[in-house]
Amino acid sequence: MIPLDLSLAEVPGIPAHAARLLGKEGVTTVADVIALMPSRHEDRRQMQALAFQAGLVPSCHHVLITKTGNKFFGRAGVFEAVVRHATGLLGQQLTLKWWNMPFMSRVFAEGQELIIYGVIKDTKGRLSMSHPEYEIVKGGADDDAQQIHTGRITPIYRLKGAMTQKALRVAAWHVLQALPESFIEDLLPTPSGEGEFAGLSRSKALREVHFPASMERLEQARRYLALQEFYGYQLRVARRKRRVIESGGRKQVGTGELLRDFFNELPFQLTTAQQRCLDEIHRDMASGNPMNRLLHGDVGSGKTVVAFAAMLRAVESGRQAVLMAPTQILAEQHARSARKWLEPLGLRVALRTGSKREDGDGLDLMRGKSSSTKPDIVIGTHALLHDAELMHNTGIVVIDEQHKFGVAQRAKLIRKGDTPDVLVMTATPIPRTLTLTIYGDLEVSTIDQKPRDGVKIITKVRPKTKQKDAAKFLREQIEEGRQGYIVYALIDESEKLDAGAATKGHEEWSKLLAPCEVGLLHGRMSAEEKEDVMKRFRAGKLDALVSTTVIEVGIDVPNATVMFIHDAGRFGLAQLHQLRGRIGRGENTSYCVLFVDDKDDENRQRLAIMEETSDGFQIAEEDLRRRGPGDVLGHAQSGQAPLLFGELLADTRLVRLARQLAERTLDEDPQLLRPALAVFRDEPVVAEKAQAMMQ
Secondary structure, three states, X not given: OOOOOOEHHHOXXXXXXXHHHHHOOOOOEHXXXXXXXXXXXXXXXXXXXXXXXXXXXXXXXXXXXXXXXXXXXXXXXXXXXXXXXXXXXXXXXXXXXXEOOHHHHHOXXXXXXXXXXXXXXXXXXXXXXXXXXXXXXXXXXXXXXXXXXXXXXXXXXXXXXXXXXXXXXXXXXXXXXXXXXXXXXXXXXXXXXXXXXXXXXXXHHHHHHHOOOOHHHHHHHHHHHHHHHHHHHHHHHHHHHHHHHHOOOOOXXXXXXXXXXXXHHOOOOOOHHHHHHHHHHHHHHHHOOOOEEEEEEOOOOOHHHHHHHHHHHHHHOXXXXXXXXXXXXXXXXXXXXXHHHOHHHOOOEEEEOOOXXXXXXXXXXXXXXXXXXXXXXXXXXXXXXXXXXXXXXXXXXXXXXXXXXXXXXXXXXXXXXXXOEEEEEEOOOOOHHHHOOOOOOOEEXXXXXXXXXXXXXXXXXXXXXXXXXXXXXXXXXXXXXXXXXXXXXXXXXXXXXXXXXXXHHHHHHHHHOOOOXXXXXXXXXXXXXXXXXXXXXXXXXXOEEEEOHHHOOOOOOOOEEEEEEOOHXXXXXXXXXXXXXXXXXXXXXXXXXXXXXXXXXXXXXXXXXXXXXXXXXXXXXHHHHHHOOOOOOOOOOOOXXXXXXXXXXXXXXXXXXXHHHXXXXXXXXXXXXXXXXXXXXXXXXXXXXXXXXXX
């Protein structure tokens, strides 16, 4: 038996040179090797029987080098190694090529055996493989080559620095040989004698992941370890949810008079979906347990009205309601709506942003003192975190576009209240797959119905070269009294990124649309500058607005009927849908044009769904499928999750099972929680990852 912290130099069977090589890259102990998971596996059990065949799919072969040499064509050159199968099919040859790498002549020699992996091409009857992945099997100090590297399902690792597949694989093999049968604690409360994971443990699964007996056993082990990852995360989620319940809240019921008057003043009726979500929220508020609920829906589904109705319930109960938005533009938009709908009911609405502090009597609190009466409704940005005077006896905190806030920011705002109910909103429809992981500690209310059929938005994907035609179309719309948005991914031009920029775009569009008035809006402008631009655009004094994605949420200008999005391929589908939601808010048909590079067929195909549908839930599912959930642990907005084993899209059932097991742990064996959390302390925090994806 060897401990997990044993140095690799002390593990029986590991050559000293392999231990030194891995040690240079920080892989020094048994545990370090176990933690380095293979990125894929190659089935090398039947390689000797395979012929060389050209195709589009990479293939793996055990070969013998018969000839090597460099060929030069002027300054360019290619190193070639002619190989045949190590056993069988002796007459068939394959040429391995490394372009402009003459030093490879010092790596290979006739008579060496290799494992090669790559795509075989047929050029006029000659088979070749360019820049293949390779391993030199024989001719080294490793006597276990046939047992470890070939004739089995072989692990392929991601390498760094001076690491080699051979050294890492040898270390993993000897480490697993030396470890006891159960070398790591298994805390997952699953039955071991029956079902999908019968007979598996954490130790057995880790052995199978490194050196599987079969592809079926490999997949079973991966899913078992994925379940453990999800279980570790769901333990935290379930505990956090229970802590909220245990913290105790206050029942918020009210008389219903404010709500009745509010609904009577609205020029429309709530949809069935809106009413259902509001009933769920009011039921939570009346329960006496602190509400912790997510409200999400498509663009234009009417989340704000539902949120205001929830806030009125708190006011009716004698408490204050707070709404926090990520930007000053969005906060001011909410404040305008609140004053339009709620001040006629006799309520005082205060606004607090970085540059504004207004109470419900219209006083500018940056210059004067507020009245002694506290406002009923407080709306603001993160500036609310630093203002103790406006907030008091808070009954509900509504956080809009909550994924744009940090966890600490949200928690600080909530702590300012007296265990308030919490309603978080997002205009990004969230696929069911992600609600299980991102918002596992929240109840979820979904507005899956639009208040009305809505104005038609015609969306087209067009090449950048059509910009002059687009300018002509926009000018025609402006002449009819309409306005338009022109969106860029960047503020200024970048040497590193091949994408248009708003500042230069503003100059170009000002000339293309002259003498029409064209404004500029981006995130580096001061709050006062942004407010002035939006006031002029809203008032119709600007015909077009060149902007970055700061207009993504909260901008409501019914007269804007055109949106051009440059370099649309740089945006996710969900974000494009959000941007498109800024038009089609009036009574006129609207038009969205997505510009891509002329030869960018990949993005033309990806963006085709934007032409086909305006259903945000369908687009969100497609965006998730294509981009992956993103790097929720960091800031990457695309790519697969940094989970070692779990795949959010493929493992929805495992996420559900993990949640059930976590709940059972807390119900039946709470003392297991502390050691379980210690074991899973390094698991990816899936919530923050998908939140980054949605931005």
